[in-house]
Amino acid sequence: MKSILLSGVFVLGLSMAAYAQEAVIGAILPLSGSSATQGEDQRRGMELALEKINAGGGVLGHPLKIVTEDSGGRTATALDAAKKLVTVDKVPVILGEFSSGITIPIAQYLLQQGRAHINIGSSSTQIRTLGKGAFSVIGLDDVSGTFAAQDVFADGARKVAVIAPNNAYGQGIANAFAAKFKALGGAITSTVLYTEGQTTYRRELQQLGAGAPDLYVYTAYGKESATINRESFELGLNDKKWYGLYLTMCTADSDPQYVEGQIGMDLNYIGGNGADYQKAYEAKYKGGFTSTFNGFAYDGVMLVAAAINKANSLDPQKIETAIAEIGKSYEGATGPIVLDADGQRGAQPYLRLKIESGKAIATQ
Amino acid sequence: MFQFLVDVLMRACDLMLVAIGMSAVYSLMKFPNIALVQYAATGGVLAIALQKAGVPVGVAIIFAVVLTGLLAVILNEFLFNRMLKIGSSTAMIGSLAVSMVFSAAFLVTVGPNPSRFALPVSRPIRILDARITEPQLLGFAIVAAAIGIFAFLYFRTDLGRCMRATSTNEVLADATGIDTGRMKTIIVLISGVMAALGGVAIALKGEVDSQVGMDLLLPVFASAILGGLGNPFGAIAGALLISAAETVVTAVNFGPLMGEVAAFLPVAYASAISFLLLVAALLWRPRGLFVSEVKRV
Numbered sequence: 001m002k003s004i005l006l007s008g009v010f011v012l013g014l015s016m017a018a019y020a021q022e023a024v025i026g027a028i029l030p031l032s033g034s035s036a037t038q039g040e041d042q043r044r045g046m047e048l049a050l051e052k053i054n055a056g057g058g059v060l061g062h063p064l065k066i067v068t069e070d071s072g073g074r075t076a077t078a079l080d081a082a083k084k085l086v087t088v089d090k091v092p093v094i095l096g097e098f099s100s101g102i103t104i105p106i107a108q109y110l111l112q113q114g115r116a117h118i119n120i121g122s123s124s125t126q127i128r129t130l131g132k133g134a135f136s137v138i139g140l141d142d143v144s145g146t147f148a149a150q151d152v153f154a155d156g157a158r159k160v161a162v163i164a165p166n167n168a169y170g171q172g173i174a175n176a177f178a179a180k181f182k183a184l185g186g187a188i189t190s191t192v193l194y195t196e197g198q199t200t201y202r203r204e205l206q207q208l209g210a211g212a213p214d215l216y217v218y219t220a221y222g223k224e225s226a227t228i229n230r231e232s233f234e235l236g237l238n239d240k241k242w243y244g245l246y247l248t249m250c251t252a253d254s255d256p257q258y259v260e261g262q263i264g265m266d267l268n269y270i271g272g273n274g275a276d277y278q279k280a281y282e283a284k285y286k287g288g289f290t291s292t293f294n295g296f297a298y299d300g301v302m303l304v305a306a307a308i309n310k311a312n313s314l315d316p317q318k319i320e321t322a323i324a325e326i327g328k329s330y331e332g333a334t335g336p337i338v339l340d341a342d343g344q345r346g347a348q349p350y351l352r353l354k355i356e357s358g359k360a361i362a363t364q
Numbered sequence: 365m366f367q368f369l370v371d372v373l374m375r376a377c378d379l380m381l382v383a384i385g386m387s388a389v390y391s392l393m394k395f396p397n398i399a400l401v402q403y404a405a406t407g408g409v410l411a412i413a414l415q416k417a418g419v420p421v422g423v424a425i426i427f428a429v430v431l432t433g434l435l436a437v438i439l440n441e442f443l444f445n446r447m448l449k450i451g452s453s454t455a456m457i458g459s460l461a462v463s464m465v466f467s468a469a470f471l472v473t474v475g476p477n478p479s480r481f482a483l484p485v486s487r488p489i490r491i492l493d494a495r496i497t498e499p500q501l502l503g504f505a506i507v508a509a510a511i512g513i514f515a516f517l518y519f520r521t522d523l524g525r526c527m528r529a530t531s532t533n534e535v536l537a538d539a540t541g542i543d544t545g546r547m548k549t550i551i552v553l554i555s556g557v558m559a560a561l562g563g564v565a566i567a568l569k570g571e572v573d574s575q576v577g578m579d580l581l582l583p584v585f586a587s588a589i590l591g592g593l594g595n596p597f598g599a600i601a602g603a604l605l606i607s608a609a610e611t612v613v614t615a616v617n618f619g620p621l622m623g624e625v626a627a628f629l630p631v632a633y634a635s636a637i638s639f640l641l642l643v644a645a646l647l648w649r650p651r652g653l654f655v656s657e658v659k660r661v
Contacts, residue, residue, distance in 0.1 A: 033476050072476065161626075190619075190626035199478045199571040199579075202371070203614045203631045210617055211626035223477055227571060234488050236495045257485045 023059040023308050025301075026067050026085035028096035028106060033073025034197065034223040035098050037252045038291045042098065042121060043068060045294030048280050049301035059308050066301065067091065073221075075102050082106045086113050092316040093118060093308075095300045098293070099221065100124030101167035107134050116320045120300040121293050123246075124168040125176065128342050133320050135327070137303060137337055138267065138296045139348020141169070145176025147350045148217070148245055148265045153184045155263070157215035157241070160186065161208045163228070164219050164245075166193035173219060173245055189213045194228075196221070201228050202235065209237050219245035222253040229258040247353045248292050248360050256358035266360070268349035269295045271335025278333075299332035306330075366492040368615060374500065374569065375607035376600075377507040381562030382580060383587035383599035384514065385555030391531035391594035392551045395452040397444065398459040399436075400559045401584055402466035405577035407432045407560025408567035409470060412479050421481060429560040436556025437549060463577060470574035478571035503565035510561045511600065514554065518596070527551055531594065582635060583610070586642040592652020601653065609641055610634040 027046060030039035046066055054063040067089045069081035078097055085091050086109075093116045097103045103122035110117045111133045119127055119136040123144060127136055152160060162177060164170030170193055178188050189211025194204045205228065208216065216237065220228050229251070232238050238258070244250035247264030269292040270278055277298060282288060289295075307322035308314065327339030340346045353360045382404050389397050407428050414424035443462065447455040481499070488495035518524040529537040530547045538544050566572060587606050591598025614634050619627040645652070 036477070159625075187625075190624075190628070192628075193630070195632055197573075197575075199573050199576060202374075202570075203611075203634065206367070206371070206615065207626065207628040207631070210628070211619070227478065231570075233485075234495065234497050234500075236488055236490075255485060 022062045022065065023305075023314060024065045024067060024089055024091055025304055026069070026082075026089060026091035026094040026096075027297075028069050028071050028078050028081045028085070028094060028102075029297075030073045030098050030102075031068075031070040033071070034221045035073050037222045038098050038121065038249060038293050039071075039073075041289070041291040041294040042096075042297040044281065044285055044290075045297030046095070046301050048277065048284065048294075049298045049305070052280070053302070053305045059305050060312065060314075064301075064305055064308075071097050071102055073099065073102070075105055078102045078106050079109060082109050086110070086115060092116060092314050092319055093304050095120050095297065095304070098122065099167065100127065100169035100172070101165075103127065104130070104168055115316050116323065118300045118304060118323075120296045122169065124172040126168050126172065128344050132343070133316070135323055135339060135343040136345050137299050137332065137334070139345050139350075141173040141176050143348055144245065144265065144350060145173050146180045148243070149177050149180035149184060149186075151265055151352055152215060152217060152243055153181060153186055155215070155241075155243075157213075157243075158186050159189050159211070159213045160215045160217050160243075161189045161192070161211055161213040162217045163192045163194060163204060163208050165196050165221065165224070167196065170194075170219065177217060177245070194220070194224075196224060198224075199227065200231065202231050205232050205235055205237055209235070213240065215241045215243055217243045217245065218250065220250055222249060225250045226253040226255070229254040233258045244353075246292070247355070251355060251360065252291055256355075259355050260358070262355045263363075264353055265350050266353050267292045267296075267334070268351045269293075269334055271331070271333060271349075273331055274333035274335070276333075295332075295334040299334050299337060302332065303327070303330060303337070367494040368611060370491075370494040370496060371615070372604065372607045372611045373504065375610060376603045377504060377569075378562070378566050379580065379584050379587050379603040379606060380600055381507055381510055381558045381565070382584045383591065383603050384511070384596045385558040385562075386584060386588045387591060387593055387599040388514075388551055388558075388596040389555045390588070391596065392527065392548050393444070393448065393455075395444075395448060395455040395459070396585070396588065396593060397555070398456065398581065398585075399439065399444075399462045399466070400555060401580040402463045402577040403432050403436055403556050403559035404563035404566070404580060405466065405470065405572060405574075406435065407563030408572040408576065409474055409479070409563075410560075411564050412481055412567055412572065413474070415481055416479075421483070425564050429557055429564065432560035432563075433553045433557040436559075437553050440549070440552040463581070467574055467578055470577075474574060476574060478573035480571040481567060483568075499568045503568040506561055506565045506568070510558055514558065515597070517554070523550065582642070583607075583638040586638040586645070589642060590645050590649075590653055592654055595652060595654060598652050598654050605653075606638050606641060609637045613637045 029042050058064050071078035095118045098121040100122040107117040107130050117134045123141045125140050125142050162174050164174040192204045192208045242262045244264030247266045251259045307319050311318040311322040330337045338346045351362050354363050386400050411425045411428035444455050447458040486498045488497050526542045527547050530544045534544055583606050587602035588599050591602030614631050619625050
């Protein structure tokens, strides 16, 4: 058995040596399912990164390649995709997914397999505890929940109801928000965790409205959010203010008439030197950003490419060391990315947004 | 309180037509056709797809409903009738298999995302403390009209009399000159049309996705059994009872008992209640809440 394992390692080593010239990395994105809008936007960010890298000479002297797999927004599909990327494409690094409930299991699998994982779209606090080899270029929810609670409190609301998806992300951010909001002196009338992928949320929304809150705090994936926004309009819950956590994710697929006037927080997705990136995006896709998540996908790919060049190797361990090294101070399109001891982005700037005439406008 | 009634009715409308269809088919064919829940899904999905293709809503609905009815007849002719010759449990399992094929087909054709009719945004109308939108009212109207027409057919026409005669005693009906084969085809067509209308009503009120049929299965089955399989109008009472139970479970605020503003059971528990009622009915009232006429003969 041991010898089989050893020879396996040897063959693996050989095959990696053989492909050392051409770098291939993997990505798992929700290109279909309820977060398809964000998944497609992540793919755009990666495409732009790839163009920029390959225009500048590629990685290790060859063009970089990304093998992208669709998760369908489902954990089982995403895990199959991860297995395929590891065993067939033999990639050293995988970026993705979007939903925390999917990102966490694929990252756990990749770490077991000794590959590196870059989180580019999930914010559950559980990601921090994944272990060595897991990195995040996006801020986690201990930071965002606190920001949102302060923001809602400053806005004057004292009694709020919270609705979030019943998964690692939703539970995490609802708890982080509630803890801070209560510490500030506010009250949570009710917290509803909804089951993903339903065609109606009327019952959840009626439960949410029962405590007569001053304001509703919500977060939901694009297409589910569209249903929630329509039904809250139909039930008259939008008489009160709605505050979206990651507002552009919540409003991306909703009819503008239902979400007009909503406020919320979102990632500050363009940093000091992100202007070139924004221009490139707008030129290529004929319009503004469809979500706030493309920049993180872009930064993830750029960071990995830089790390592979620095490591001058496709060995996952060496790439990890290089990422940690570069991550001490990296200037990304989404702002400065400083990775802490856990490999997580330490500081994440956020924006306060308002939906005016169908567009998310930054307010301060 | 009025909101509670509206919610019960709205949920009952989702279930009623399919449950009536299931019971009506059972009364003649002697097997519960599980594929009916997928005829509902087909009705909704097809109508939405036709509207997307540029057909006006009304025409799209009529086409979808008629096509679904024909599909029900074709499937019955080529699949279920043959399976029935082997046995009614074979036909039931066969209809479950057909349902799964439907789910897979929806996943391939319309994808995993829910879809809905492209209707203008309508402000909710306030009736007492409840809010209701025009498409939802239209959904109610469709369900009420379908039940009315079916009741008229069933109780007031020769066709209905022949159907009831066939369901009561097929051999005797045959001997008196009723074409029982034709009666069965007609009831299958009617049940397909009813289910499709039910699906259209669901689509008008909200959204449909590839899973909508399978999600209906348990509550529809429970409604049909509570009402007494083979007793189409008992299914209406069954659907109302299931809907009321589901709504009570999710709408009762336990907050005051626990010293909080609002505390509810998670919505996922709503489907558990139809399971519970189904088990209770099978244990204590296996022939339904009302002893059907069929059984007395």
